[in-house]
Amino acid sequence: MTTIFRKQLIELIDMTENLKNYFLFKGQASIIDCTSCMRSQPVSGERKLMQQVENIIEQKCLSILKKAHKFGASDLHMIPNEEEYIYFFKKNSQMFEAGKLPLNIGERIISFFKFLSSLDISEKRKPQSGSFQQIFNSHKFSFRVSTLPSIFGKESMVIRLQQHDNAKIIHSLSLFRDATEKIVELAHNRQGLILFVGPTGSGKSTTMYSLTKYCAENLNRHVISLEDPVENSQSHLLQIQVNERSGVTYSTGLKAILRHSPDVIMIGEIRDEATAKAAIQAALTGHLVVSTIHAKDGVGSLYRLLDLGVTTEELKQTITGIVTQRLVVASEGMESELSAVFEILSDELLEEAFHSMLSGKTFLIPYPFSLSYQIERGVREGVIEKG
Template identity: 55%
Template sequence: MLTAAVAVQATDIHLMPKANGYLMKMRSGGVLSKSESFSIREGERLIAYLKFTASMDIGEKRKPQSGSFRQIVNGLPLSLRISTLPAVPHKESLVIRILPQEHVPHLSELTLFPYSASKLTALLAQPTGLILLSGPTGSGKSTTLYSMVQHCASVLNKHVITLEDPVEKQQDAFVQIQVNEKAGITYATGLKAILRHDPDVIMVGEIRDEETARAAVKSALTGHLVLSTIHARDSAGVIGRLVELGVSRHEIHQTITGITAQRLVRLCCPSCGSVCQPDCTQETRQAIVCELLAGEELLRAVKEVTGHSEGERRQTLKNELRKGVAYGFIASEEWTRWHAGEADISQKQR
């Protein structure tokens, strides 16, 4: 199963319970593949094995659980993040997030347009502040975050400490701390301890709640550069999200130096002329398209709290995608898929 997932560059494997068995689907390039079926006995044994390997309680099926373990597949080291959910009737749904552990690429290799990488690199040269990356699940935020941290440690020669739950990519260039609530290491307590360890740059895996948000802002106020991710629809929406989490306008104005919103898009295949077809032998290539809120535009958005109107801010990311299609980097099918997804989100919000 893992060998097949690596072959198609899958990011997630889903094991979903059905009445007479289990279905397996793989997400590759943001799209779920056709499902394969398992018997109930095979599915339950597979889930039990994965839970045991990830140090989870195999006898507990009534509560959600999460864990992780490392595996080498075809010579490629992988970190596998396991998550389970109780499902009806008396079964479990399991998802495997596949995190390759190879060298983190430079920002210029991740972004579709070179100027996006240049702007992000310029933000990292600042000694203090808070840089937040936003975007939906699977948009490449973690990879971008690791690339930025790697740049700080290797190129700028700064002392970097990360606080993650879980540690997704193990790197030797900086100190990584795993959140462990049972041992008393939460995001808040971990950040307090990190501040006494003389860091130049602090990376927080994700701002999820009010406690983490306030701890990240406080770290930035003490004269450190803090990098993190947060879930918001666009870059201006991050400001409103922070306000919801209890961060004051003054703290936002004093700490935030840059906000990005990004999407992961599939690039045109040189053989197919558009999105890679299932029988194509070429490797599916993806790149990040992002909008950046910084400088005077960031100051205006902070003063207005909610930033520019939604239509104006969304237009920025939309223009970046249109530019990619016009230059022939992004297939028109990918633009149609993204646009349909955005229209569906707007309809649900209304």
């Protein structure tokens, strides 16, 4: 933030300190609502200042997003401390400091993003998540927003940046076509559960969207998703967003989806008992289900599902494949800066994993099928950077 901008905004805020909230006249009126309201009433000095504050905040928000996109960031993080907000751009799993903001300005910027995402602006004690869309340079982008209260009484926020309707061709995700061919083989099943496993930022959702794109466009399947929130709008599938305030839960949403005769059901993420139950129920009804789950590896995802109330018999009846993945930096000259490597449990390997789990033994995937081998292979062939 420039010194001129900082000074200008602080002066405006100080001069209107008696206004309790620069975004709200009452309830959850938006910045646009406030501006419209001011235009319809006699404009006082305070209202003019208030409108200037709102305009500057909106411009700053959009400016930060544009800079994050130009930088090539996957995420924008706004993190408070006792004195200020620091915002970071995340790229290739590394955090880069991009700027600092006074606490009061940071709070207003977060409120603006919350409004765009249809979140409760007044709620600062509970985590919230949502999404919104913006157009930059004639391209539509989807932004997934998540807030988290901190010990300083201020909210932190992370925004995931994704180009709208950007599902990639499945074979373009990895430098090794044999791996993506195996994933495509899993999609030819008419029923069962395919899980994509890995930590945050490992590309699970990207691969899942790409696979549903393949199902819709290459296999002519009818694909419906149930997401909370919808992470990235896609034209190849019908997307349903969970909204418990409107009565759309995972349970009611799944029941409604089944009436529309889907071939493939996508559950955005298995994160709790409700989502685990929805995924298993959908797979047991004779549909192909794809979803993501946070776990270290394939076997870890099985134990995670057990912790969420899924029985071992349900796991054996439903799971057809588990794809663990990581993103690696491709060598200079490759088409994409990042590439995915996959470790796939299916068929005999999946049976061995189940057997080891049920007998209390530790399952170790054979080295030629492991992530470590895929990375070593890429380095050896000169397509993945060493280290």
